[in-house]
Amino acid sequence: MLAAWLVYLILRPALTWVFTQAEWQVIVTNFRLFMRGQYPDEAVWRLWVGIYFLALVMGMSWGVWGQAARTFAALFGAAALLFVLLPFSLNARLNWVGVLITLVAAMLLARNRAALKPWVILGWVILLPLTIVLTAGAAWLPFLSPVAPRLWGGLLLTLMLTIIGNTLALPLGILLALGRRSSLPAIKSFCIGYIELWRGVPLVTVLFMAQIMLPLFLPAEIRVDPVVRVIIGLTLFEAAYQAENVRGGLQAMPRGQFEAAYALGLNGVLTMLFIILPQALRLVIPALLNSFISLFKDTTLVAIVGLFDLLLIGKTTLAQPDFLGKYREVYAFLFVVYWAFSMMFSYASQRLEKTLGVGTR
């Protein structure tokens, strides 16, 4: 009761401010900047294709798995609906209507069709590569002229850094964790050395190294885009942490599981692949997702080396003559965005634990 009353006391002025006093024009005007930084207007349709594809896969997941994917799809739909209602450009709002329709249509199409499951899984697997190809383009692809990653900004950059960094770091971390248990001393000490080295260095240092030192070591002809350099730095850094998470899971595996597998004639690779890793990774899902969320929040550090992530975009809008001093609005907005994504990731983590927990208890 007391707690509820306190929350009310705090929330009331906050809500009053949100709905009556705050001037959200700064967000509305700069919304594109917040979402995608300097990403060129003529290529924006490719981001939309990515979002439509996400809606398609999400809707189909909802259809074939029902309850396990429903909340996600509902959240996604709610966000889309919110964007339809908010005062953005007509074009954007129409697109969000389209996304909503895609989501629902995909759900209806896939409902009760278990045979589609492999395709939906395939969809999730190619989602990230597809989005990257769409976003970055390439000289040899028709219609997809290259957009240099250094033009990526805002939420687009923040999400790309988080998701690409984490997706690459996990397999690398698994390999490092396995290497750490290797009976070959060279591999073992390399992995231990790698893990301890990277865990001993603050992320900021890694970012400075990637941005300032790396180009000094590389020959002058090889120019790596700053965003790519940062992604490499984040991945190598995050891999060390994920390796330690995975190692925790490997250590928790009872010896009997190894023995039962070996006794059946499975070799070391098959044993790891089918018996040990699936169980060990499942055990450490909370830790893995925790690192994922940490990295999401840590991406704000890339502003220090000059990448226009969401936070830095926020700061630049505050320097616009029209919106001087609107820091409350800007930071409230950033707070909500970061919070919403963190919540979503941690909800995903719980969901994943529950879904994969089947049969272990």
Add this chain to the structure above:
Amino acid sequence: MSAPASDIIIECRDVHKWFGHFHALKGINLTVKRGEVVVIFGPSGSGKSTFIRALNRLEEHQRGQIIVDGIELSNDVRHIEAVRSEIGIVFQQFNLFPHLTVMQNITLAPIWVRRWPKSKAEATAMELLERMGIPEQAHKFPGQLSGGQQQRVAIARALAMQPKIMLFDEPTSALDPEMIKEVLDAMKALARSGMTMVVVSHEMGFAREVADRMIFFDVGMIVEEGSPEQIFSAPQQERTKLFLSQILSPRRMN
């Protein structure tokens, strides 16, 4: 040693094993013929598990020779994997794979080691589950089964590789009394089907019924061996007598 070589499937010569300074196996000599059922018993810590696990190299021995179906166990990985796929083992703690269904537990090795097509592996698995009396459990996870059912799945999993030898390390000692019988019955049926079996067990009723030979282990050595009649009615060694009187008197059930 008069039997022709092909008749002998396991041959151990002067097998020694140390854990650090601890001498766990002190020169084991044993031959097992095809189709023979050997029951090993003895006090806790006497090296029974260590010995049976050495037979498929879950433990490495440091001296002596172990030859299984003509292949000597050495550090050569290829030999080890070849031997292991010919030997099934059932553990005290079942050691089923909890993240896989019963069916997947049983078909994994036939599919990936024997390279059987999935349909053949599944058909074999169903036959085995029927033999074990639990065909209806095929699509459950191990955690949803009783201990006795789990152990029968473990037996089916080992049998699915069509092994020439089955090893059992106290397969019933983690089970509640009412489930022991169902597992022992499955093992008896297996013994009668002609399978070569080496069983560590203190189920003396089982031993009396199906064992061809009984072996008494103590402090890492074979103290006595003989047929069940010899062991039960006329044990030669004092330690065998003492041990038998200890395990037989308080809990004679069958």
